[in-house]
Amino acid sequence: MRKFGALTEPTDRIEDGRRRRGAQSRAIILSRAIEISSIEGLEGLTIGRLASDIGISKGNITVLFADKEALQIATLDAAVKVFSAKVVAPLADDKEPSERLQAFCGNWFDYIEQRVFAGGCMLYGTSSEYRARPGKIQDRVNYHKNAWTKLLSATASEAQRRGQIRHDIDVDQLVFELTSFQAAASIAAALGDQPTFLRARRTSRERIAGTILGTETKEGATHQ
């Protein structure tokens, strides 16, 4: 009897649009939640303020996210999704791994410079915020941070296997340094400390270039 309706998806058995509107509300809530928690932290996020900012009821938020902790985790996940779309996704897999490593980090600095979030990178902000507070949120932060770290490590290792990165380079050491510079850059950007931010970007670029064999890069390998 029922055909594909014009306004309902085949998987949506409810035809009055409640499910669709729910997804829309979730997106609006998370967008504002990211803005707030980028500046105030995930602990600074409150259901009441979030509701009044958007112009909806608190009950609406509770019904969509169960409780505050679930909202905080959903906010973190949504922020990481944006990060991933800006930094990770644009990279074509057909690039050489050494170029991809440089591009991942380059994209990261671009994404910070574009001020996608007012408080810099949510990954590093929440990493500091929950460093001493064990729980579900800390676990989720570590999960996301490890995903980023492992992406860089795996890319560098692949480059090393292909002979693009020197064999005496310790990949874990390289990634430790790169993420340390990113953490410093994220704070510098939020503080408006442009010189430190630019120094971090330059340091990252040259640190990677200094590990690469063969082709001389324009930046040179003048890591001191």
Next chain:
Amino acid sequence: MRKFGALTEPTDRIEDGRRRRGAQSRAIILSRAIEISSIEGLEGLTIGRLASDIGISKGNITVLFADKEALQIATLDAAVKVFSAKVVAPLADDKEPSERLQAFCGNWFDYIEQRVFAGGCMLYGTSSEYRARPGKIQDRVNYHKNAWTKLLSATASEAQRRGQIRHDIDVDQLVFELTSFQAAASIAAALGDQPTFLRARRTSRERIAGTILGTETKEGATHQ
């Protein structure tokens, strides 16, 4: 008439001990305030919890610290005082500046390892917490962070003038890297990530050693 009392200082014109007890209360309050805010952040510090933890009234705290922001700044200052006593003060001025630079950073890692504060170094924790929140607290955080950065820069510059550090070394670059590694180490220590903490300490030590001329250090100058 009044001579130097046994229990009162000459500057204390009130002799019934109120000023002394006030200072004692301040010290007790600040000690607990540091413990709380090291873990929960300065924004996670609340007057009510602080009072009930110690077993005093909220009014007592308000009377000694005026308002919450003043309490937060006093807590930050008190934490930095502990940091300074552990890391900066023990160093004799008669040491060579290159040794002093290595010792400042070595002391910093020791102080983190000793878990003086549960949440690592308050300087880096608050630097992240207030990165996007302009105000008196952010100003104070920047003041303290600059003092630490400038201490390292001045020491390195002095070492360079005396020919102990290579002339091609950019001191600001060196200090940027050292403080980036410290920030990463502070978070790693709070998270219980010992490998990353040890890597940060080793990286810092070798980064400094790699800049030093003449005498070969035991660690070598194998910065890659």
Next chain:
DNA sequence: CCTACCGATCGGTAGG
């Protein structure tokens, strides 16, 4: 029996 949303209010606690 489900989801989405409302106005109102729950018990507690915030800074002052």
Next chain:
DNA sequence: CCTACCGATCGGTAGG
């Protein structure tokens, strides 16, 4: 150094 309150807001939930 205390109790006693205030205007407000917290996270969460009631009935409709």
